Amino acid sequence: MNRAAMTASQKDFENAMNQVKLLKKDPGNEVKLKLYALYKQATEGPCNMPKPGVFDLINKAKWDAWNTLGSLPKETARQNYVDLVSSLSSSLESSSQVEPGTDRKSTGYETLMVTSEDGITKITLNRPAKKNAINVEMYHEIMRALKAASKDDSSITVLTGNGDYYSSGNDLTNFTDIPPGGVEEKAKNSAILLREFVGCFIDFPKPLIAVVNGPAVGISVTILGLFDAVYASDRATFHTPFSHLGQSPEGCSSYTFLKIMGPAKATEMLVFGKKLTAGEACAQGLVTAVFPDSTFQKEVWTRLKAFAKLPPNAMRISKEVIRNREKEKLHAVNAEECSVLQERWLSDECMNAVVNFLSRKSKL
Numbered sequence: 001m002n003r004a005a006m007t008a009s010q011k012d013f014e015n016a017m018n019q020v021k022l023l024k025k026d027p028g029n030e031v032k033l034k035l036y037a038l039y040k041q042a043t044e045g046p047c048n049m050p051k052p053g054v055f056d057l058i059n060k061a062k063w064d065a066w067n068t069l070g071s072l073p074k075e076t077a078r079q080n081y082v083d084l085v086s087s088l089s090s091s092l093e094s095s096s097q098v099e100p101g102t103d104r105k106s107t108g109y110e111t112l113m114v115t116s117e118d119g120i121t122k123i124t125l126n127r128p129a130k131k132n133a134i135n136v137e138m139y140h141e142i143m144r145a146l147k148a149a150s151k152d153d154s155s156i157t158v159l160t161g162n163g164d165y166y167s168s169g170n171d172l173t174n175f176t177d178i179p180p181g182g183v184e185e186k187a188k189n190s191a192i193l194l195r196e197f198v199g200c201f202i203d204f205p206k207p208l209i210a211v212v213n214g215p216a217v218g219i220s221v222t223i224l225g226l227f228d229a230v231y232a233s234d235r236a237t238f239h240t241p242f243s244h245l246g247q248s249p250e251g252c253s254s255y256t257f258l259k260i261m262g263p264a265k266a267t268e269m270l271v272f273g274k275k276l277t278a279g280e281a282c283a284q285g286l287v288t289a290v291f292p293d294s295t296f297q298k299e300v301w302t303r304l305k306a307f308a309k310l311p312p313n314a315m316r317i318s319k320e321v322i323r324n325r326e327k328e329k330l331h332a333v334n335a336e337e338c339s340v341l342q343e344r345w346l347s348d349e350c351m352n353a354v355v356n357f358l359s360r361k362s363k364l
């Protein structure tokens, strides 16, 4: 397989199509639908079929899967197809030989795809049908993947999203699974989870880069202040509608955003929920660079592959020098934000906003 570029070539794509035929075990309907959708998107572009009738169940499922990919570029779909097949080949034991090389894929994740190659560990949020909303399982898996990446032999770590969204933020169905101890216990446990989650980003020791492939909402935006570089497609938007949701800022954004963009611009985002375009987010210092969506993957991965060749210890130590004096402060901010949120989650304002979304009365 050609690993010279992080975007898959036509040859990689054809190899992957052949590999699918050699899988010994059936990967299941959900995966087959994903493969179908990525194949169609890679070869034909956005869904162009009329929507099948409700009783045409199979074609309706296929149409839904393809349509969910929205305007995902053909080359991204091709890469995602190759990545998916590659992860299946390792988890389901393809009967073909796995090619030797430095490429490693981590299985055992339900909500992520994690790959490691060319000195880069890539963590991909992988719930495209839910716009990569972060459910409780994904919070835990991201922490697990970050902990593994901090110890593996890669030089840099990348977080990105599969599908047309980077992430729609916290999965609002997280509010529905109330334990016997009631909503107070749920809020308390969620604050502990959130604090640990954000803590992993504060403490991450290697260069951490966000490849923001599409719109980003809520916590997926706020933690960007803890990344070392943020590259965005010009399709990406950055939205933190906390007041609309009866909530308050997290991810240390009440501190990092003020430092990055100053109080006036930070207030527009964090208090008034102003949605920024990628260009605006770049002008305000939240984003490092913006690329046209059509060349986004190619340009970003070329750049990242060059970074990953730099001496890893020097990069790690430089990050330490830049970030360490702020760590204590960031942990204190994180603790305070979580404790304020614990109260907010119990408020009528928050409950009503969540109920409105879940009963499909409102969207952002």
Ligand SMILES: CCCCCCCCCCC/C=C/C(=O)SCCNC(=O)CCNC(=O)[C@H](O)C(C)(C)COP(=O)(O)OP(=O)(O)OC[C@H]1O[C@@H](n2cnc3c(N)ncnc32)[C@H](O)[C@@H]1OP(=O)(O)O
Pocket (backbone or CB within 6 Å): 129, 130, 131, 133, 134, 168, 169, 170, 171, 172, 173, 174, 175, 183, 186, 187, 190, 194, 217, 218, 219, 220, 241, 242, 245, 247, 250, 345, 346, 357, 362, 363, 364
């Ligand atoms: C008691 C206390 C419990 C607390 C638990 C909290 C734990 C930690 C919390 C940390 C704090 C984080 C805060 C945030 O991140 S705030 C931001 C939350 N996000 C949102 O409010 C976004 C909601 N989504 C939308 O408004 C729209 O879906 C969106 C604009 C993103 C896209 O709209 P579009 O029309 O393009 O697509 P759909 O709405 O049809 O979406 C497709 C399917 O995906 C589901 N979806 C999307 N986003 C979410 C989400 N955030 N949570 C849950 N589900 C989501 C959507 O429902 C569709 O699903 P179906 O196809 O099944 O209908």
